[in-house]
Amino acid sequence: xxxxxxxxxxxxxxxxxxxxxxxxxxxxxxxxxxxxxxxxxxxxxxxxxxxxxxxxxxxxxxxxxxxxxxxxxxxxxxxxxxxxxxxxxxxxxxxxxxxxxxxxxxxxxxxxxxxxxxxxxxxxxxxxxxxxxxxxxxxxxxxxxxxxxxxxxxxxxxxxxxxxxxxxxxxxxxxxxxxxxxxxxxxxxxxxxxxxxxxxxxxxxxxxxxxxxxxxxxxxxxxxxxxxxxxxxxxxxxxxxxxxxxxxxxxxxxxxxxxxxxxxxxxxxxxxxxxxxxxxxxxxxxxxxxxxxxxxxxxxxxxxxxxxxxxxxxxxxxxxxxxxxxxxxxxxxxxxxxxxxxxxxxxxxxxxxxxxxxxxxxxxxxxxxxxxxxxxxxxxxxxxxxxxxxxxxxxxxxxxxxxxxxxxxxxxxxxxxxxxxxxxxxxxxxxxxxxxxxxxxxxxxxxxxxxxxxxxxxxxxxxxxxxxxxxxxxxxxxxxxxxxxxxxxxxxxxxxxxxxxxxxxx
Amino acid sequence: xxxxxxxxxxxxxxxxxxxxxxxxxxxxxxxxxxxxxxxxxxxxxxxxxxxxxxxxxxxxxxxxxxxxxxxxxxxxxxxxxxxxxxxxxxxxxxxxxxxxxxxxxxxxxxxxxxxxxxxxxxxxxxxxxxxxxxxxxxxxxxxxxxxxxxxxxxxxxxxxxxxxxxxxxxxxxxxxxxxxxxxxxxxxxxxxxxxxxxxxxxxxxxxxxxxxxxxxxxxxxxxxxxxxxxxxxxxxxxxxxxxxxxxxxxxxxxxxxxxxxxxxxxxxxxxxxxxxxxxxxxxxxxxxxxxxxxxxxxxxxxxxxxxxxxxxxxxxxxxxxxxxxxxxxxxxxxxxxxxxxxxxxxxxxxxxxxxxxxxxxxxxx
Numbered sequence: 001x002x003x004x005x006x007x008x009x010x011x012x013x014x015x016x017x018x019x020x021x022x023x024x025x026x027x028x029x030x031x032x033x034x035x036x037x038x039x040x041x042x043x044x045x046x047x048x049x050x051x052x053x054x055x056x057x058x059x060x061x062x063x064x065x066x067x068x069x070x071x072x073x074x075x076x077x078x079x080x081x082x083x084x085x086x087x088x089x090x091x092x093x094x095x096x097x098x099x100x101x102x103x104x105x106x107x108x109x110x111x112x113x114x115x116x117x118x119x120x121x122x123x124x125x126x127x128x129x130x131x132x133x134x135x136x137x138x139x140x141x142x143x144x145x146x147x148x149x150x151x152x153x154x155x156x157x158x159x160x161x162x163x164x165x166x167x168x169x170x171x172x173x174x175x176x177x178x179x180x181x182x183x184x185x186x187x188x189x190x191x192x193x194x195x196x197x198x199x200x201x202x203x204x205x206x207x208x209x210x211x212x213x214x215x216x217x218x219x220x221x222x223x224x225x226x227x228x229x230x231x232x233x234x235x236x237x238x239x240x241x242x243x244x245x246x247x248x249x250x251x252x253x254x255x256x257x258x259x260x261x262x263x264x265x266x267x268x269x270x271x272x273x274x275x276x277x278x279x280x281x282x283x284x285x286x287x288x289x290x291x292x293x294x295x296x297x298x299x300x301x302x303x304x305x306x307x308x309x310x311x312x313x314x315x316x317x318x319x320x321x322x323x324x325x326x327x328x329x330x331x332x333x334x335x336x337x338x339x340x341x342x343x344x345x346x347x348x349x350x351x352x353x354x355x356x357x358x359x360x361x362x363x364x365x366x367x368x369x370x371x372x373x374x375x376x377x378x379x380x381x382x383x384x385x386x387x388x389x390x391x392x393x394x395x396x397x398x399x400x401x402x403x404x405x406x407x408x409x410x411x412x413x414x415x416x417x418x419x420x421x422x423x424x425x426x427x428x429x430x431x432x433x434x435x436x437x438x439x440x441x442x443x444x445x446x447x448x449x450x451x452x453x454x455x456x457x458x459x460x461x462x463x464x465x466x467x468x469x470x471x472x473x474x475x476x477x478x479x480x481x482x483x484x485x486x487x488x489x490x491x492x493x494x495x496x497x498x499x500x501x502x503x504x505x506x
Numbered sequence: 507x508x509x510x511x512x513x514x515x516x517x518x519x520x521x522x523x524x525x526x527x528x529x530x531x532x533x534x535x536x537x538x539x540x541x542x543x544x545x546x547x548x549x550x551x552x553x554x555x556x557x558x559x560x561x562x563x564x565x566x567x568x569x570x571x572x573x574x575x576x577x578x579x580x581x582x583x584x585x586x587x588x589x590x591x592x593x594x595x596x597x598x599x600x601x602x603x604x605x606x607x608x609x610x611x612x613x614x615x616x617x618x619x620x621x622x623x624x625x626x627x628x629x630x631x632x633x634x635x636x637x638x639x640x641x642x643x644x645x646x647x648x649x650x651x652x653x654x655x656x657x658x659x660x661x662x663x664x665x666x667x668x669x670x671x672x673x674x675x676x677x678x679x680x681x682x683x684x685x686x687x688x689x690x691x692x693x694x695x696x697x698x699x700x701x702x703x704x705x706x707x708x709x710x711x712x713x714x715x716x717x718x719x720x721x722x723x724x725x726x727x728x729x730x731x732x733x734x735x736x737x738x739x740x741x742x743x744x745x746x747x748x749x750x751x752x753x754x755x756x757x758x759x760x761x762x763x764x765x766x767x768x769x770x771x772x773x774x775x776x777x778x779x780x781x782x783x784x785x786x787x788x789x790x791x792x793x794x795x796x797x798x799x800x801x802x803x804x805x806x807x808x809x810x811x812x813x814x815x816x817x818x819x820x821x822x823x824x825x826x827x828x829x830x831x832x833x834x835x836x837x838x839x840x841x842x843x844x845x846x847x848x849x850x851x852x853x854x855x856x857x858x859x860x861x862x863x864x865x866x867x868x869x870x871x
Binding site: 017019098176248249252258259260261262263267268269333335337339340341342343344360362366367370371373374375376377378379380382383385386387388389390392393408410413416418421422423424425426427429431432435 | 517518519520521522523524526527528530531583587589627628629630748797798800802803846850851852853854855856860862863864865866
């Protein structure tokens with residue numbers, strides 16, 4: 001194995017980076033619950049796929065766990081009330097996105113009673129059929145909690161359909177600053193293992209491997225203890241290296257399999273879920289509870305009480321800050337997620353969503369932006385790129401408007417992990433370039449599709465006109481032929497009639 | 507395509523940075539050069555110090571002038587990145603230590619204006635600026651560029667003092683005949699052309715061993731191979747450079763040299779002589795590793811380095827000039843875009859040609 005690792009290092013190079021992790025002291029604080037804020041704002045679109053459709057009316061009283069918006073279409077997830085209260089509005093609020101654009105949300109005034117609906121708990125959760133586990137996961141509104149927010153049930157069903165042999169559980173938590181998965185593994189290891197067992201049943205996989213970065217010894221120990229009785233759940237320490245938690249990298253690390261660039265993980269027989277997702281699967285199946293809150297990290301030099309908090313969805317970041325002792329100094333940048341891939345927030349009055357793994361309150365020193373300089377072609381980005389791309393060449397082409405050139409170099413394979421920009425000595429915002437180019441690319445593809453469909457419409461119209469003209473001409477010809485035939489018959493009859501008397505006379 | 511979102515303050519991730527900068531990188535390279543340079547001052551005295559200083563000042567001056575003429579708003583920042591300073595320093599390392607003042611001025615002009623700024627400044631040049639200047643100077647002014655002096659440590663009585671050194675540097679004093687000397691590569695080439703083979707010409711005190719201590723005629727970069735090597739290891743240790751280029755350059759030089767020497771020791775210099783003479787060490791660790799003008803993948807750098815080593819050996823052995831490192835570097839610089847075009851890393855999930863890997867049969871739905 002040691003030799004194989006060395007071989008892999010020589011062959012693939014030392015991809016990735018080792019950022020200062022800033023995980024402590026937040027990671028060593030016990031899990032704390034946040035008190036209920038006066039009002040929650042639940043974004044209708046907080047997962048990959050179609051937005052949820054509201055099924056409540058303004059003024060309606062709801063209980064905790066009641067469905068307030070239903071899934072729409074195949075890839076979507078329902079929303080549940082995180083607490084009991086009254087629906088006060090269904091309208092636009094600022095979405096937790098860098099653009100600061102509004103999105104639709106349901107606002108709920110909390111009544112403070114936090115009263116659950118009647119929960120449906122199966123007698124023996126491990127005896128439930130695979131399809132029913134997936135169905136319960138779907139009904140609980142569970143999405144990938146690592147940040148991708150892809151509806152989990154869709155992935156579980158996919159697993160059953162495409163012969164998955166190994167279920168990979170991502171506990172690497174490679175983003176700096178974040179420690180919610182670490183904390184969850186330390187404090188809720190039994191529940192996570194229970195969730196993993198349920199997911200094994202749902203996917204039909206025989207083996208689960210939990211990859212945990214070796215900078216979390218407490219989590220590894222806790223998970224090993226919890227999984228000791230279950231041979232099908234293996235705990236595998238992986239080297240701490242960003243982006244180990246990216247699915248393609250983790251799949252290579254844990255199974256040695258490489259996912260073809262135009263295929264999905266399921267195509268090589270694996271499926272990846274986050275430890276947080278495993279925990280909520282346990283909650284949904286064993287306790288009947290839908291996904292209404294999550295564990296998330298509050299961190300950054302400007303936060304007064306960094307730590308991991310159990311936060312109901314829809315809590316405003318500003319409420320979170322107020323509940324945790326306010327700010328320490330001034331916030332230069334609000335970030336949702338980790339510093340490597342997180343999103344800048346326009347301000348603190350945006351709600352926590354299912355994909356919020358952390359809120360970072362970065363001070364001026366942490367958020368310092370350096371002025372970009374010319375690329376000196378040092379190749380640091382090439383060495384750091386976990387996908388084997390040439391970021392410097394791609395950005396040079398994007399700067400020159402050569403989108404095709406960038407695509408040829410593998411722009412579509414970029415996972416936007418940020419390693420290149422992290423190591424760039426010239427402080428070039430490479431990821432910004434790539435987002436920009438990907439945006440342009442999808443705009444161009446949309447335009448192409450539109451042109452093509454217009455062309456197709458025009459073509460079919462042309463065909464239809466031609467066909468109609470042809471049919472008209474044919475009909476006319478047919479009628480003429482009939483007319484001529486009738487005339488000929490008539491003429492023949494006339495001739496016969498004329499001839500008869502003659503014949504008689506003859 | 508609108509470039510508006512590229513021009514605005516970046517909002518995309520990452521929101522953290524590793525802390526590396528162009529200035530820091532250049533500073534580390536300069537730090538790696540410092541021991542060999544200081545040793546060179548000690549060996550060759552005040553004139554060499556003046557030459558080093560003026561070459562650097564000339565490069566900085568022409569850099570500032572070019573930026574001003576182009577209307578750059580970032581003159582100070584760009585000067586501070588240390589790239590022009592490094593170019594001047596590297597150029598000075600390759601010059602005869604007692605070269606006159608105007609060599610420094612003209613060298614700085616060629617390196618910065620012609621070698622770098624006309625291409626668009628830092629990061630844009632095709633050829634290594636210091637090598638462009640070195641070659642242009644050698645071809646244009648062969649006499650002062652091949653006048654080597656025997657080392658004369660500053661502490662020795664015969665060494666020129668500050669004033670005398672300045673006079674030598676300004677060209678008011680001819681180099682004393684007693685001090686004029688030839689570099690090992692130049693000497694053997696001349697002797698070979700006179701029909702005297704290596705066994706005879708190298709019979710005396712011209713052994714390669716002298717180069718480790720550096721007490722022999724040559725440029726800074728030649729005189730202190732050991733200190734240059736130490737600087738190179740520092741660059742490797744700090745991750746400024748990787749092993750690919752230096753190892754390939756040295757291998758590209760050593761392998762043909764070993765074969766040649768084994769076949770005919772009277773006409774082909776030994777491996778150690780090749781590696782320790784001329785600009786071999788400086789070229790392998792400091793010149794060929796220039797980021798801008800070398801390929802950006804490890805595999806490409808191996809091709810590039812082997813080419814430099816081989817060309818250097820060919821020029822040294824059969825060419826008209828005793829030393830060929832500068833020519834070899836420029837030739838391979840020209841090939842860098844071609845190498846980069848053909849040698850690319852494999853993308854995860856794709857084969858070497860860029861086609862997506864096949865989906866395994868047994869696993870597919």
